[in-house]
Amino acid sequence: MSEKAIFEYIDNDPLILITLINPVSNKKARAYAYLDTGSDTVVIPRDLWIKLGLEMHNRASASAVGGIVTTWYSWVHMQFLGDEHRDIIAFYQDEGDVLIGRSVIDKYSVTFDGRNSSLIIDK
Numbered sequence: 001m002s003e004k005a006i007f008e009y010i011d012n013d014p015l016i017l018i019t020l021i022n023p024v025s026n027k028k029a030r031a032y033a034y035l036d037t038g039s040d041t042v043v044i045p046r047d048l049w050i051k052l053g054l055e056m057h058n059r060a061s062a063s064a065v066g067g068i069v070t071t072w073y074s075w076v077h078m079q080f081l082g083d084e085h086r087d088i089i090a091f092y093q094d095e096g097d098v099l100i101g102r103s104v105i106d107k108y109s110v111t112f113d114g115r116n117s118s119l120i121i122d123k
Helices: 046-052
Strands: 004-008 015-021 028-035 042-045 058-064 067-080 083-093 098-100 109-113 118-122
Touching: 015 046, 015 098, 015 118, 028 046, 042 046, 042 067, 046 083
Parallel strands: 028 098, 042 083
Antiparallel strands: 004 118, 015 028, 015 067, 042 098, 058 067, 067 083, 109 118
């Protein structure tokens, strides 16, 4: 039997509260994140990247809205819904929001219920 979690939209946005963890230093940061079905990966903005103490040794080219960009990536652990996702590849962005892409959300059944302003996640 699956567990169901329902999140009310925050200011009309489908956000969930997560904890990001640097797997090397164990530094943690809580943040609200968007589930981004159009992304394959996790994206973390600069302020959280710095707070977590993530390294900027690994570079990659990534396809983004507007074309190909060169960015940094690292690995993080992420906790939400009582689950810990370990060694997730996360990409750096200068500003914006935390985005959780399909590398994580494909492990769940996700429903965006716009009429009722809620996000439903089945484990």
